[in-house]
Amino acid sequence: MRRACVIGWPVEHSRSPLIHRFWLKQYGIDGAYEKEAVRPEALARFLGSLGAQGFAGANVTLPHKEAALRLAAVADEAARSIGAANTLWFDQAGRLCASNTDAYGFITNLYEQAPSWNDARWPVMVLGAGGAARAILHALLAEGVTRIFLANRTRDRAEALAQTFGPAVEAIDWQDRNRALSGCGLLINATSLGMTGKDPLDIDLAALPKDAVVADIVYSPLETPLLAAARARGNRVVDGLGMLLHQAVPGFERWFGVRPEVTAALRTHVVASLGAA
Ligand SMILES: NC(=O)c1ccc[n+]([C@@H]2O[C@H](COP(=O)([O-])OP(=O)(O)OC[C@H]3O[C@@H](n4cnc5c(N)ncnc54)[C@H](OP(=O)(O)O)[C@@H]3O)[C@@H](O)[C@H]2O)c1
Numbered sequence: 001m002r003r004a005c006v007i008g009w010p011v012e013h014s015r016s017p018l019i020h021r022f023w024l025k026q027y028g029i030d031g032a033y034e035k036e037a038v039r040p041e042a043l044a045r046f047l048g049s050l051g052a053q054g055f056a057g058a059n060v061t062l063p064h065k066e067a068a069l070r071l072a073a074v075a076d077e078a079a080r081s082i083g084a085a086n087t088l089w090f091d092q093a094g095r096l097c098a099s100n101t102d103a104y105g106f107i108t109n110l111y112e113q114a115p116s117w118n119d120a121r122w123p124v125m126v127l128g129a130g131g132a133a134r135a136i137l138h139a140l141l142a143e144g145v146t147r148i149f150l151a152n153r154t155r156d157r158a159e160a161l162a163q164t165f166g167p168a169v170e171a172i173d174w175q176d177r178n179r180a181l182s183g184c185g186l187l188i189n190a191t192s193l194g195m196t197g198k199d200p201l202d203i204d205l206a207a208l209p210k211d212a213v214v215a216d217i218v219y220s221p222l223e224t225p226l227l228a229a230a231r232a233r234g235n236r237v238v239d240g241l242g243m244l245l246h247q248a249v250p251g252f253e254r255w256f257g258v259r260p261e262v263t264a265a266l267r268t269h270v271v272a273s274l275g276a277a
Contacts, residue, residue, distance in 0.1 A: 015270060020033035020248060057255045059086055061086070082135050126148055127151050132217055150170065178206070194218045201225065220274050
C-alpha cells in the first residue's frame with residue numbers, strides 16, 4: 001500500500017485528506033492519505049524519517065512550508081521562487097524533493113474558469129503579500145504578465161515582494177487600491193479577508209472595468225462578499241476552490257502514479273464539507 005500525508009501544526013483543518021481520499025477511492029488505488037500533526041521543532045526529524053515511516057511523500061501546510069523547502073535535498077523552480085514548499089516526494093535516488101504547487105493550482109483554475117483572462121494584457125491588481133500572494137506573483141509572471149500592482153495593508157511586505165519579483169511588480173499603498181483598479185483586467189484577493197469569521201475585504205469596485213475578471217483565493221465561503229459584489233456589477237468571477245483542488249494534482253500523481261482529474265463530483269464533495277465546517 002502506498003501512503004502519503006499532510007504535515008501541519010495544527011493539521012486538523014486541512015482539506016487535503018478529503019481531496020486525496022476521494023481520488024484514491026475513485027481510481028481504486030490501494031493507498032492511504034493521513035494527517036500528521038508535527039510540532040515545528042520536530043519537523044526536521046519527521047522529514048528525516050519520512051521514507052522510513054513508509055510515506056511516498058507529503059503535503060506540507062502551515063507553519064512548515066518554508067522549513068520544508070530548507071530541509072529538502074532538491075527543490076524545483078517554483079518552490080525556490082516562492083520560497084516555500086507544499087509538496088514533497090522522493091526521487092529515484094531517494095532524495096527528498098520539494099515543489100510548490102499553489103502557483104500551478106492558481107493558474108490552472110484561472111484558465112479553467114476564465115480562459116481569456118489575459119487576452120487584453122491589462123495590468124493585474126493583487127491584494128495581499130503573504131505566502132499565497134507570492135505563489136500568485138510567480139504564476140502571473142510565468143504567464144508573461146508585464147504589469148502587476150501589489151497592495152498590502154503592511155506596505156513593507158509588498159515592497160519586499162516587488163523587489164524579489166522585479167520591475168513588473170509595483171507596490172502601491174493600501175489606500176490607493178480602489179483608484180488603481182481603473183484599467184485593470186484582473187483583480188485578485190490574496191488576503192485572508194472575506195473568509196468565514198474574518199472581516200470582508202473593504203474595496204470599492206467602481207473604477208474596475210466591467211470586463212475585468214475578479215478572482216478570490218478564499219474558498220470558505222465559496223462566494224465571498226468580493227465575488228458577490230463583482231458578479232452583481234457584471235464582472236466575471238473565479239472562486240478559490242479550484243486552486244485548492246488543482247494544487248493537489250501534482251502530488252497525487254507523484255505518490256500514487258495516476259494523474260487525477262478535478263471533476264464536478266470532487267468539487268461537490270469538497271463543497272459539502274465546507275458547508276459542514
Ligand atoms: N485557494 C487556495 O488554494 C488557497 C491557497 C493558499 C491560501 N489560501 C487562502 O489565502 C489567504 C491568504 O493566505 P496566506 O497563506 O497568504 O496568508 P498569510 O501569509 O498569513 O497572509 C495574509 C495576508 O492577508 C492580509 N491581511 C490579513 N488581515 C488583514 C486585514 N484585516 N486587512 C488587510 N489585510 C489583511 C495580510 O496583510 P499584512 O501583511 O498587512 O498582515 C497578508 O497580506 C488565506 O485565507 C488562505 O486560506 C487559499
